[in-house]
Amino acid sequence: MTIKPGRSDDHHADLKIWKKIWEKRGLNVAVWRTFFSGESGYMIAYRLKNGWKDLDVTLTSTRAAADEVGGPGTYDRLMANNKLNIERSVGEMIEYKPELSSK
Numbered sequence: 001m002t003i004k005p006g007r008s009d010d011h012h013a014d015l016k017i018w019k020k021i022w023e024k025r026g027l028n029v030a031v032w033r034t035f036f037s038g039e040s041g042y043m044i045a046y047r048l049k050n051g052w053k054d055l056d057v058t059l060t061s062t063r064a065a066a067d068e069v070g071g072p073g074t075y076d077r078l079m080a081n082n083k084l085n086i087e088r089s090v091g092e093m094i095e096y097k098p099e100l101s102s103k
Helices: 008-024 051-055 062-070 074-085
Strands: 028-034 041-047 086-088
Antiparallel strands (some): 028 041
């Protein structure tokens, strides 16, 4: 995701809360920040240890997890902040296929 100019510090603080929410939901998440050249941005990767089966498991809802992590209204506040902080975002689903690997 690309962050609007001057909003990187605010979004960085929110991502710390989002990471706690994702962990509360049982998701394995990594976050990277780009800041040396070009636009400020973040990359977020979810690892599905059991592949697509992990998406079939009922997880704690994001709103409920947010309320547990940050108190009532946290989800709505974070979503409003996303609108203020994020210029654009792109999502991709990538699947590792061992039969196509060179290893």
